[in-house]
Amino acid sequence: MKKFKYILDKSSKKFICPKCHKKTFVKFIESETGNYLSEDFGRCDRETNCSYYNSPEGNQIHSFEKNQIPKLQTSYHNIDLLKQSLRDYSNNNFIAFLEKIFSSDKVKIAIENYKIGTSKNWQGSTVFWQIDNLNRIHAGKILQYNPITGKRIKDENNKALINWVHSILKRRRQLENFNLSQCLFGLHLIRQNTKKVAIVESEKTAIIMSLFKPQYYWLATGNKQAFKYEMLNPVKEFEIIAFPDKSEYKDWNLKAIELNKIGFRIHVSKILEHTNYPTGFDLADLITFHREKEKLFNNST
Structure with a gap:
């Protein structure tokens, strides 16, 4: 042999x-x-x-190397679609929730910075636009929130409601083809390398934390699996702090270790991992939880 x-x-x-x-x-x-x-x-x-x-x-x-099938070109939304969504905030449940925590001026800053939109897909639903560092609009993600608790609203199968602008347009036959290629939510805010980048999972958390800790660029992956090279590559030159949801530290830390081997500088925070909070608890939950406790204390004294 x-x-x-x-x-x-x-x-x-x-x-x-x-x-x-x-x-x-x-x-x-x-x-x-x-x-x-x-x-x-x-x-x-x-x-x-x-x-x-x-x-x-x-x-x-x-x-x-085998001959590769050419990669489909990424599709982008027209800026006019985004502009059409920047209104009707009195019927936006997520904005109503933000106004329970922050002043009107701060909420306006969040709306302007993150281009938060309103959708008629469900009554009071919100559009989170994924805009890259070249101001190209990759996607419009539509979510529904409870205006009092700020929690995602779920359907009869206990699944959180979610839709996409391109899916709605295709159903209406206003859009024929759309090759979705997502980017980090908030990526368009990246300017000079003067701040650290903070990565969280949810769009809601990125927005809330940006008002509490504006010394960071707050970006969101949109889901836990999206903490990966393709999504993070545009911020590779930045110092990155990742804040995974409770119980996701191990997965994100393993990914960060591998990415750091190829030039990234990622630190994964344990701030939630060693707490008694439930699985899925995130920084926004932490902030709002303690603010509610503070309100209860002030009202009882």
Whole structure:
């Protein structure tokens, strides 16, 4: 049986792929020593979407990559759609909730900074526009909130209500094709590298925290799985502090460790992880919870 000088590592260990930046890269090892070769030698397990493969032979590198299907071009919304949503705030449940916590002037600042819109999709629903650092509008995410508690409203199956502007337009046949490629919520606020970037999961939390701690750029991933290279790459040159929801610290910290290996500077906060708050509790919940306690105390004295 022929013995090869170099073989792919047969263990379950995976590394960041030098091409697609996913943790799906299997390195080559030297058969006799078991030592890994340099970072370039290996194969990406994403055979369909990446197909990176570098094989060592002698002192030469043999590279093989499959012909890739051209990536669909990202679609963007027209600015007029966004402008049409910047009104009717008296019928916006999320704005009503913000006004319970902040002054009218501060709420106006939040509306202006984050381009918070109002939707008729559900009575009192809110549009969170995803705008990138080049002011291109990637998406309009529509959510529904309870104006008193600030919690997401759920349907009969206990799922939080969510819709998208492009989905509504397609149903109305006002839009034929739309290739959704999301970006960080609040990315358009990034200007000079003069502030640290704070990353949270929900749009609501980013907005609320921006009014409490304006010394940071507050951005949101929109969901816990979106804390990843593709979303964070536009802020790679910034110092980043991530604030995961309660019970998500481990996942976000593991991702941050891998991203820091390729040039990111991410610190993941444990501020919620070692508390008794329920799973999913976030910074906005923490702020509003303590403000309600403060109100109760003041009203009883």
